[in-house]
Amino acid sequence: MVKVSIGIPIYNVGRYLRECLNSIMNQTFKDFEVIMVDDGSTDDSFMICQEYVARDNRFKLFHQENKGLAGARNTCLKHMKGEYITWVDSDDKVEPNYLERLLEVQAETQADFVNGYNYGFKDGVIYYYDYTYISPNLDKLERTPKEMFLGTLAGKDIVLWGTLAKRKLYRGVYCAQGKNHEDNGTKFKLYFRANKVVILPEQLYGYRVEREGSIMTDKFSSKTLEKKLKEYNDTFFNVENFVYYMEITQSKDVVDKVHQQYLGHLYNLSKGNLTGSDEEKFEHYTVNYRSRREKNLK
Structure with missing residues (x-):
């Protein structure tokens, strides 16, 4: 069995793809496979991938026809055979010792899930971040799954890329298709399947800062309001139902945090330039939220 499966969803990233794949080829740890899923690219991404398949049998x-980022991730999962899984987005890159350090920390701690940190890069400039606002005690590597779960509710440590997880954690877990920020509804499930979660406080993953056309640069549009409201509604109530289903200790505190986050997102959306029909949609989801909230409080 190969040690690590690296999943790379790919869509129209020909401009950046070679930098990503070269960074993986140059890993100091060699026992890995790379599962590339071309999600219906219309540029030269597929041909670039073929070059690497011809050069290296690990690739x-x-x-597939376009299914979105979540659909590409799910296809990756179907083909992965490694003992561990990590993800690299196709416009990003990793340091040469990325896999080596993740695996070293896993071996030292016997963790089921290792959460790494990233730096940003843009136009040849590297931005190293101060992560103490997320984790004040960076010398404390170990976290409980509950701590990490609460972090996802606060928007911390929610992404799948830059992590290392035992493949068994992913059994039966798939990304929700048709949604932006699909990692939000996936990572918390992995945390609850893990017996031990550790943080690797080293910035070994390079995140490309706000490239044009990425999810991060999408601006608010009234055309997408209903879609965003539905996404928030589905995400937070799915988390809430999961909490109750798992009968988590002090689940009321956890659910309260879920609702605080939901209300925060509703408020942010309400600050947009809403038309009359937009206001009706907003009111519909707000009323729906209140009714479900009151039902759960009984």
Whole structure:
């Protein structure tokens, strides 16, 4: 069995793809496979992937009609055979010792899940971040799954890229298709399947800062209001139902945090330039939220 499966969802990133794949080829740790899923790219991404398949038998390529980032991740999961799973977004890059350090920390701690940190880069400039606002005690590597779960509710440590997880944690876990920020509804499930979670406080993953056309640069538009409201509604109530289902200790505190986050997102959306029809949509989801909230408080 190969040690690590690296999943790379790919869509129209020909401009950046070689930098990403070269950074993986140059890893100091060599026992890995790369599962590349081309999600219906219309540029030269697929041909670039074929170059790497021809050069290195660790690189495997699958093509599908466009299903979105979550659909590409799910296809990756179907083909992964490694003992561990990590993700690299196709416009990002990793340091040469990325895999080596994740695996070293896992071996030292026997963790089921290792959460790494990232730096940003843009136009040749590297931005190293101060992560003490997320984790004040960076010398404390170990976290409880509950601590990490609460972090996801606060928007911390929510992404799948830059992490290392035992493949068994992903059994039966898939990303919700048709949603932006699909990692939000996936990572917390992995935390609850893990017996031990550790933080690697080293910035070994390079995140490309706000490239044009990325999710991070999408601006608010009234056309997307209903979609965003539905996403927030589904995400937070799915988390709430999961909390109750798992009968988590002090679940009321956890659910309260879920609702605080939901209300915060509703408030932020309400600050947009809403038309009359937009206001009706907003009111519909707000009323729906209140009714479900009151039902759960009984």
